Amino acid sequence: MSGTEENLNEMLMMRREKLKKLKELGKDPFVIEKYEYTHHSTTIKDNFEELEEKTVSVAGRIMSRRGHGKVCFMDLQDSKGKIQIFIKMDVIGKEEYEHLNLLDIGDIIGVKGEVFKTKTGEVSIRAKEITLLTKSLQILPEKFHGLKDTDLRYRQRYVDLIVNPEVKETFILRSKIIKAIREYLDERGFLEVDTPILNTVAGGANARPFITHHNSLGIDMYLRIANELYLKRLIVGGFEKVYEMGRMFRNEGMSYKHNPEFTNIELYQAYADYKDMMELTENLVAYVAEKTLGTTVIEYQGKKIDLTPPWRRITMIDAIKEYTGVDFNTINTDEEAIEVAKAKGLEIEPGMKRGHIISEMFEEFCEEHLVQPTFVTHHPVEVSPLAKRNPKDPRLTNRFEAFINTWEIANAFSELNDPIDQKERFLEQVKQREAGDQEAHMMDSDFINALEVGLPPTGGLGIGVDRLIMILTNQPTIRDVILFPTMKPIDDEE
DSSP states (O other): OOHHHHHHHHHHHHHHHHHHHHHHTTOOGGGOOOOOOOOOHHHHHHTHHHHBTOEEEEEEEEEEEEEETTEEEEEEEOSSOEEEEEEEHHHHOHHHHHHGGGOOTTOEEEEEEEEEEOTTOOEEEEEEEEEEEEOOOSOOOOTTTOOOOHHHHHHTHHHHHHHOHHHHHHHHHHHHHHHHHHHHHHHTTOEEOOOOSEESSOOSSSOOOOEEEETTTTEEEEEOSOOHHHHHHHHHTTOSEEEEEEEEEOOSOOBTTBOSEEEEEEEEEETOOHHHHHHHHHHHHHHHHHHHHSOSEEEETTEEEEOOSSOEEEEHHHHHHHHHOOOGGGOOSHHHHHHHHHHTTOOOOTTOOHHHHHHHHHHHHTGGGOOSOEEEEOOBGGGOTTBOEETTEEEEESEEEEEETTEEEEEEEEBOOOHHHHHHHHHHHHHHHHTTOTTSOOOOHHHHHHHHHHOOSEEEEEEEHHHHHHHHHTOSSGGGTSSSOOOOOHHHHO
16 A cells, blocks of 8 residues: 555544544534525625624535634635635634534534624634534545546546536536526427337437336337437327427447437427428527527637527538538439549448438538538438428438537428338338448337328427537536536446
8 A cells, every 4th residue: 555545544534533533522413404504605795794793604515724723714615605714712612612623624514603804804704603514534635736637527526516616607507508498498389298218119310229128018128319209299199399308318439529328409390390490499599698698609619609690501512512522413323422432531331322422421521610500401311211301302301400619419300291201211221220230210110100190290409408508618528517427437447
């Protein structure tokens, strides 16, 4: 064992010894059930003139202590901020003052006392009574060294929130963003609903699902990769505007913008199309930015981004022409498309058609340019199994993806409501799945049945909520906007 580990173990044992001593003195903090506090730290500071020399009580965690002799100071951190506690032996009594030696940084205390300003002008509380509410048996990272190990920060978010208060502000803003999204939709007549998280068929997106087993039914089930197919069933049933915001699960790679468990919102509106969804998307994002940040012009990692509607609109084929010079309006066969892709250095997989090549070309050469909000429209039918075909060119669909900061943050289309076409596309997806594509759609016979009952013309939209929050909170990784991101257990790593 290293000297550092020995010192750490010795310090941890000292905390346990202090707890033992406290119990012997009849001051076991773990028997206390509640503490009545009157104010938060920031309320006291903001209303000093009104509260000066008044008695208040606060509760929070000791973040630092200093002083010696008959006077000491502590910084107490509560959910709103910090405030200084001034403790004088003459005021709280010699015995109670000596018991302060049994307190450590990280302990949670309740303080009752009078509000005043020190000679240096700092608003503080002159303690009359201190109650230990929780004894911390672990050691917080030093304030100035901080919790720099990002892996540890995500594993121990509770410590991260204590020593890096700005992290808490990000998650408060996250909550406000989600609330604003709901406000926008609720005010426009959308109904929030719940659909199953456990599915017998994984559908609604091209993604690899997590598989689990239902013992009682004796069947494998899937954590939902999307809630699209259930929400569209509700439109069939007669609802005109529905949405659901919640967790989706995709058994795929992890990156700065991918977590296996993430928050998504999908909404559907009867008698609307993909153009209505475009207007809804840009107006919703602008509303949320204005409501939570007070502006629609934001900065993300040094880049100025203007979220003000209307956003740029460009077809996928035109984007490819703009950024590569290749015009797929003049390329009509799969063979021609494959030759172009090879010339551009793209990897060709078996079964790829013109539509797949268009999609690959766009992803490879165009997305990196889409920093300002942009709607990219008219995706090939091969990569859009649930979208309505474009009447002018049935090889394309009336679909869009919205990009901000080069990332796809939304996907929408005029929903395919032709049950015969939908079944054929599902069968094509099943072939791709049988050929080894684990992200291809499964056949959902009940959904086909729902379409045969009749789905009105419908516009549908999905928004990646975590990515939108990353942009609005200026966070570089999705792990910084998810309180408890997916992590590999340390035991497995060892």
